[in-house]
Amino acid sequence: MTVQGVRWTADQVLALAPDAASRKAGSRLGAAGPWSGAGSSGEGAVWGLCAGSGSTPYRTVVDLADASGPAYRCSCPSRKFPCKHALGLLLLWAGGEGAVPRAEVPEWAGRWIEDRRGRPERKKVAASSGPLSGPADPEAARRRAERRAERVTAGVSELEQRLADLLRGGLATAGRSGYGLWEETAARMVDAQAQGLAARVRELGAVPGTGPGWPSRLLEECALLHLLDQGWLRRERLPEGLAATVRSRVGLPAPADGPPVRDHWLVLAQYDTADARLTTRRIWLYGTRSRRTSLLLSYGAAGRAPEPALPVGLALDAELSAYPGAGQARAALGERFAPPAPTAERPPGTTTALATARYGEALRDDPWLDSVPVTLDRVVPVPDGDSWQLADADEDAALPLTAAARSRPGLWRLVALSGGAPVKVFGECGHRGFTPLAAWPEGPGEVVPLC
Numbered sequence: 287m288t289v290q291g292v293r294w295t296a297d298q299v300l301a302l303a304p305d306a307a308s309r310k311a312g313s314r315l316g317a318a319g320p321w322s323g324a325g326s327s328g329e330g331a332v333w334g335l336c337a338g339s340g341s342t343p344y345r346t347v348v349d350l351a352d353a354s355g356p357a358y359r360c361s362c363p364s365r366k367f368p369c370k371h372a373l374g375l376l377l378l379w380a381g382g383e384g385a386v387p388r389a390e391v392p393e394w395a396g397r398w399i400e401d402r403r404g405r406p407e408r409k410k411v412a413a414s415s416g417p418l419s420g421p422a423d424p425e426a427a428r429r430r431a432e433r434r435a436e437r438v439t440a441g442v443s444e445l446e447q448r449l450a451d452l453l454r455g456g457l458a459t460a461g462r463s464g465y466g467l468w469e470e471t472a473a474r475m476v477d478a479q480a481q482g483l484a485a486r487v488r489e490l491g492a493v494p495g496t497g498p499g500w501p502s503r504l505l506e507e508c509a510l511l512h513l514l515d516q517g518w519l520r521r522e523r524l525p526e527g528l529a530a531t532v533r534s535r536v537g538l539p540a541p542a543d544g545p546p547v548r549d550h551w552l553v554l555a556q557y558d559t560a561d562a563r564l565t566t567r568r569i570w571l572y573g574t575r576s577r578r579t580s581l582l583l584s585y586g587a588a589g590r591a592p593e594p595a596l597p598v599g600l601a602l603d604a605e606l607s608a609y610p611g612a613g614q615a616r617a618a619l620g621e622r623f624a625p626p627a628p629t630a631e632r633p634p635g636t637t638t639a640l641a642t643a644r645y646g647e648a649l650r651d652d653p654w655l656d657s658v659p660v661t662l663d664r665v666v667p668v669p670d671g672d673s674w675q676l677a678d679a680d681e682d683a684a685l686p687l688t689a690a691a692r693s694r695p696g697l698w699r700l701v702a703l704s705g706g707a708p709v710k711v712f713g714e715c716g717h718r719g720f721t722p723l724a725a726w727p728e729g730p731g732e733v734v735p736l737c
Contacts, residue, residue: 294597299376301556301598301735302356304366304591308373315374318385324378325389330625332379332386333395336371338362346371347395349402351625355594355602359398367591434479438536441478442515445471445487449508449515457501461494482537486511510654527612531652534611542618544608549573550601551580552631554659554712555723557737558591567592570659570712570723571606571617574631579659580606580617594619598724599733600626613651615659632726632733633712635663638678638685641715657716664708664728667701676720679708688719696736700725703734 296316303309315336318324322343324334330351335343348368349357358372368376379386391399448471452460468491475484490511493504517524517532524532534540551571558567569582586592596602605620636644641660648658662685665676670684674692677684691697691713703709703725713722713736723737 293382294376294380295599295732296377296380297732297735298597298599299373299380302368302376302595303373304368304558308366308368308370311370312368312373312377315370316377316381318378321375321378321385323392324375324386325391326379326383326386327391328388331391331395331399332375333392334375334378334386336374344371345394346375347398348372348376349399351403355596355626357402367593368595434538437478438480438518438538441475441480441483442518442536444474444478445483446512446515449512452508457504460504461500465491467491480537482535483511483514484537486514513653525612527610527651530610531612531614531654534609534614535652535654540610542607542609542616544610544617546605546607546620547573547576547578548603548605548623549576549578550603550629550631551606552601552629552633553596553598553626554579554633554733555735555737556596556598557723565592567595569594569596571602572631572633573606574601574629577634579615579633580608581615581659582619583616597626598735599628601629601631602626611652613648613655632710633661635661635710637681638662638665638676638683638720639681641685641720645715645717655716656718657714657721659712660715660720661710661712662720663710665711666706666708667697667704676711676722685715686719688716688721691719691721694737696722699734700736703727 300309300312303312315321320337322335322337324332326332331347331349333345333347336346337343345359345361346369347359356368356376358368360369360371362369362371364370375386468487472484472487472491475481475487486507490504490507493500493507496503514532514535517528518536521529521532530540551573554570554572556567556569558565560566565586567582567584567586569584571580571582572578573580582594584592584594602622603624604622606617607620608614609616609618641662644660645655645658648655662676664679665685666679667674667687668677668684670686674687674697675684676687687697700709700711700722708728710726710728711722712724713720723735725734725736726732
């Protein structure tokens with residue numbers, strides 16, 4: 287199958303944008319006006335020259351045949367991937383062959399495509415020549431692990447004392463002490479090499495003063511943090527699956543050691559969250575044969591988009607390996623056998639009541655789980671006072687949307703797609719409600735990304 291025969295939708299292209307500003311700027315460049323010399327090949331290459339503020343147009347090329355997802359090259363100074371020119375070029379290509387006709391690859395684009403497609407073979411040759419260094423010392427690795435565990439235990443003990451002081455002094459003191467004390471405690475957890483604890487401490491520090499009922503929310507988060515501390519201190523007594531979950535939640539890295547599962551993985555959703563330190567990308571995949579929903583997590587330094595970027599609605603022929611931990615959805619992307627391709631598959635759906643029950647069952651394996659991936663079948667978005675909810679079309683039940691979902695433009699795309707009729711919706715269901723990430727009309731139709 288040639289990749290060029292597969293034309294994406296505009297929604298699938300815009301889902302690759304690293305941020306809202308790039309999405310908006312790329313949309314403006316999705317018309318033929320600024321482009322010249324645009325063309326495409328039968329092997330998955332798209333290229334073009336985009337007029338900019340200078341006298342020399344920007345050279346933009348996209349490789350769609352990469353099994354790990356599209357790759358981009360542009361002569362503009364932007365450090366975003368894809369940049370607005372790559373997004374605009376893909377939008378132009380998605381519109382049909384009239385604007386981006388079949389053509390011979392120009393020399394400047396062909397050089398880059400040939401070079402990057404040859405890298406996997408060069409890596410295989412380098413790997414076959416054998417490692418440059420000797421085998422790892424298992425005894426040294428064991429000693430390093432023990433030293434890190436000792437540092438984490440010291441950090442956990444200190445955090446337990448901090449929580450005891452907070453509860454002894456009363457939760458009202460948390461509102462007066464300010465965020466600085468929490469940030470100092472988080473820094474101590476970083477020193478103890480417990481990044482997971484540091485992140486949860488920062489979340490605690492953000493709770494005071496967040497509206498009515500914040501002391502109750504703070505107490506709940508303190509209880510979960512205390513439970514995690516005690517799980518670490520007593521990890522030797524826990525079942526292996528739960529112990530692995532505790533180690534993961536504390537922040538100890540572990541390799542994806544599950545057996546590789548090859549499947550055609552439908553890309554359900556992709557979205558980024560960012561803070562001053564890090565950008566985190568979440569990609570939800572559904573195995574059309576294994577019927578397993580898995581999560582890819584990747585990270586990039588602040589201001590840099592993580593890799594990979596996968597178009598929502600296409601399917602990837604690849605292997606995934608699960609990370610350890612009871613009930614964990616996270617997996618690592620292994621060998622990829624073909625570029626993302628269209629599929630008529632959709633994930634099976636369930637009711638809102640069963641979705642809530644699924645989250646409750648997942649908490650038994652991971653009490654710190656914020657949400658689980660769920661596809662809801664035949665639901666209708668309806669207003670609920672100042673909020674919104676997804677109501678079952680065939681039952682008297684509904685799920686409220688999270689505050690984050692209500693503030694996103696995706697809510698109105700979902701409402702427009704439904705028009706009062708039932709739709710299938712994929713998203714994350716948790717104690718704060720449901721966050722829709724993608725939707726399909728009840729009849730034939732493409733997926734609509736909502737994030």
